[in-house]
Amino acid sequence: MIPTxxxxxxxxxxxxxxxxxxxxxIVAHSLGVPVGNRALWWSPLDDDDTEDVYVDNIDxxxxxxxxxxxxxxxxxRSIQFPRxxxxxxxxxxxxxxxxxxxxxxxHGGQVDTVALYTVGAQPPSTGKSSVDRYLTGPxxxxxxxxxxxxxxxxxxxxAKLALLKGELKxxxxxxxxxxxxxxxxxxxxxxxxxxxxxxSVNDPTPEGCEKVLAGNGGFFNVISDESSAVKVILGCVYxxxxxxxGIFLRAxxxxxxxxxxxxxxxxxxxxxxxxxxxxxxxxxxxxxxxGREGEGVxxxxxxxxxxxxLGSRDHTNYVPIDKRAQEExxxxxxxxxxxxxxxVLKMSPEAENLIRAVKQEQEPMMADGxxxxxxxxxxxxxxxxxxxxxxxxxxxxxxxxxxNGKKSTEVGTAHVLRAVQIFNQLLQTxxxxxxxxxxxxxxxxxxxxxxxxxxxxxxxxxxxxxxTLRDNIKxxxxxxxxxxxxxxxxxxxxxxxxxxxxxxxxxxxxxxxxNPRLGE
Numbered sequence: 108m109i110p111t112x113x114x115x116x117x118x119x120x121x122x123x124x125x126x127x128x129x130x131x132x133i134v135a136h137s138l139g140v141p142v143g144n145r146a147l148w149w150s151p152l153d154d155d156d157t158e159d160v161y162v163d164n165i166d167x168x169x170x171x172x173x174x175x176x177x178x179x180x181x182x183x184r185s186i187q188f189p190r191x192x193x194x195x196x197x198x199x200x201x202x203x204x205x206x207x208x209x210x211x212x213x214h215g216g217q218v219d220t221v222a223l224y225t226v227g228a229q230p231p232s233t234g235k236s237s238v239d240r241y242l243t244g245p246x247x248x249x250x251x252x253x254x255x256x257x258x259x260x261x262x263x264x265x266a267k268l269a270l271l272k273g274e275l276k277x278x279x280x281x282x283x284x285x286x287x288x289x290x291x292x293x294x295x296x297x298x299x300x301x302x303x304x305x306x307s308v309n310d311p312t313p314e315g316c317e318k319v320l321a322g323n324g325g326f327f328n329v330i331s332d333e334s335s336a337v338k339v340i341l342g343c344v345y346x347x348x349x350x351x352x353g354i355f356l357r358a359x360x361x362x363x364x365x366x367x368x369x370x371x372x373x374x375x376x377x378x379x380x381x382x383x384x385x386x387x388x389x390x391x392x393x394x395x396x397x398g399r400e401g402e403g404v405x406x407x408x409x410x411x412x413x414x415x416x417l418g419s420r421d422h423t424n425y426v427p428i429d430k431r432a433q434e435e436x437x438x439x440x441x442x443x444x445x446x447x448x449x450x451v452l453k454m455s456p457e458a459e460n461l462i463r464a465v466k467q468e469q470e471p472m473m474a475d476g477x478x479x480x481x482x483x484x485x486x487x488x489x490x491x492x493x494x495x496x497x498x499x500x501x502x503x504x505x506x507x508x509x510x511n512g513k514k515s516t517e518v519g520t521a522h523v524l525r526a527v528q529i530f531n532q533l534l535q536t537x538x539x540x541x542x543x544x545x546x547x548x549x550x551x552x553x554x555x556x557x558x559x560x561x562x563x564x565x566x567x568x569x570x571x572x573x574x575t576l577r578d579n580i581k582x583x584x585x586x587x588x589x590x591x592x593x594x595x596x597x598x599x600x601x602x603x604x605x606x607x608x609x610x611x612x613x614x615x616x617x618x619x620x621x622n623p624r625l626g627e
Contacts, residue, residue, distance in 0.1 A: 109138065116140070120148070130608045132620070142611060142620055149622045150608040161414050162535045167191040169528065175201065175505050178436035181429040182241055186234040187420040189413035192227040192385070193238045195533070199225030199383025199409075200242045201501050203307060203328035204443045206381045211452040211500045211518070218451060219493065220361040220379035221500045226337065228388045228412045228540075235385045239332040241428075243307070245437040249444035250306035257301045264301070268294045299324060306444075309336055313354050320354075320364070320374040327358065327380040334390035354378065359407045388412070391540050395483075405541075406486030409494065409533045412540050439509045446508075452500050452516050458523040465527050466492045475590035479538075482587070487537055491530060498526035549599070555585035556600055557609060557625070564626030573597070573617040 110116045120138070124131035132148040142148045168176045168190060175197050183190035202223040213219045229235055271294060275287045303322030308315065309331035319327040329336055357364050358380035365375045384390050391412060397404045454462065469488050472478045479488045502522040507515050542550040559579050563571060577593055580586055589595065601612040601619065611620040 117147075124150075130605070130611070132608070132611050132622070133605070136611045136613065136620060146623045149624060152608055152622065152624060161412060162532070162539050163414065165191050165411070165413065165532045165536060167194045167411075167529050167532060169525075171525065173502065173505050174432070174435040174439050174509050177429070178241075178432040181432045182238065185426050185428045186237050187416055188234045188238055189229065189416060191532075192229060192411050192413050193242075195225050195409060195411045196227050196238060196383055196385045197242050198498065198501055198529075199223050199381060200239075200246065200330060201440065201443065201505060202497065203330055203381035203383060204246045204440055205501065205504055206326050206328060206379055207302075207323075208446045208448065209443075209450045209452065209500070209504060211454070211496060213493070213496060218361075219496070220359075221452075221497050221504075222359055222361070222379050222381040223494075223497055223501065224359060224382040224408045225384070226382075226390050226394060226408055226410050227385045228391045228410075229385070230387060230415050230417060233415050233417060235332045239330070239385050241433075243330055245440045246444045247306065249441045250304050253445070254304035257304050260301045261298055261303075264294055264298045268298070309333065311336070316354055316358075316380070317374055320378055325374070325376050325378050327378075329380070329382040329384070331383075332385050334384070334386035334388075334393070336384050336386070337390040337393045356403060356407070382408075395541055403486055405483060406490060408537075409530075410537045410540050411533060412536060435510065439505060439512075442508045442510075443504060450516060452503065452518050454496065454499075454518050454523070455520065457520045458499070458518055461520055461523050461527070462492050462495055465495065475594070480589055480591070480595075483541060484538065487534065491534075495523065495526045495530050498529055499523045502526060549603075552585045552589075553600060553603060555583050556580055556604065559583075560604075560609060560621050561625045564621050564623060567623075567626065569621045569623055569626075571619050571621070573601075573619065576619060 110119050116138075120131050120134045120140070124134045127134075130150045132142045132150070135142050135148045140148070168180060176194065179194045179197050180190055182188075183193045202221055202225075205221050209221050210218050211221060227235075268291065271287055271291045275284065275291065278284045278287055302324045303319075305319050305323060305327070307328035307330040308319060309329070310333070311319070311327075311329055316327045316329075354364060356362070358378045361377055361379050363376070364378045391410055394405045394408050394410065469479075469491055473480060473485045473488055479485055499518050499522040502525055503515075503518045506522070507513055556576075559576065563569070573593065573596065577596060581592055586592060597614065601610065601614075604610045605612045609622050609625065613620065
């Protein structure tokens, strides 16, 4: 029997709340006891004051035995660096090594680039530069040799071109002029067929990348261990001037670029490029900030933020890098970089079906009220098939262009399955990063909602209805683009806030009882 006296009722409520491990205010409300302005009935607020959100169980290697995974595992142990972060940077670097000569055939026979945009965030003094140097070193060497040979050819052709232009100035007859013009154009095309071979830049502007495109015949790469690389290429150093993200967006899409601006070299044609940045958290902030503007920038990135190892490293216990693993990686990387033929990879029918199945599985999550229903996250998930395909292509080439590789051009289900596992883990790290930084995600949305509840509680207004609260928050940045907000509040936000003692949610009457402690 429920006691009727106040002291007995209070004891009953708290004993029942303890037994059921719930907020006493929920019990009190169920008994018809007013809880709106009585802090006595409420549990302490269960706020999560953690500054950052990480996905701690991520493992992009997962026991893999390919030459990149084996080398990254050894390198990470030696440097004492988070190995999944190093592995993602390695994928980005290998994508950049492939971007000149490697493509893949996507849906319906359309050819696409293998370009990946990867960003790994770690604080200073964690060993980012060493990881980057070990992974990029053999590819830089290969391109230095290619550039040296190409420069000899270009110089010889440039001298021939100068002679022809000199003869053109002296030519008199129409036939002679036309013949020289044709010959000049042939030499110019021959020069264009010998790229400048600038494999990567580490502190580029969009305009500088356009110039690299022209010299390279349509590709550029950005590889850096500094966050400034992201800021510069995304135009975040121009103050109030609008950023020029066109080249950046089209390079990931293998899109058509037509640049004709006074004062600098332009480029006309399809463009492609990879980006691998291993830098500080500022790079992630920049990507997410630009992505919030709605230009589709952030959704092209694969982002990882692992907990750093600072303070737990043992510098007296040096573990040398496995030389065999290093040699195998370097041999594979150089073999990829020195490829002379254009390679078009193709998914096997089974691999293609697997990619489609994953896309179908994640499709409902982008629906109104779904897990990924914000504009930013819809953009990320909507590109899952292309990201998975590209990751699979890189994994396939790492195996097939190793020393004993067969250089097969058919990508099978094994590499696609691993690519799916990698993408799904990186999707969670992306969500965690965006949520931790206050851009999108359940934590961002709940924090914004709590701020509104605090304002109500501060005015001693501790009971509101669902519609009033929805109308109050619907125009806030955290909820921009979220469809079905009322449903999401009913099914996700309000039950969560009740579990943390911020409110009692009366779903039958659509009433929200606010913890008066929020107004303190």
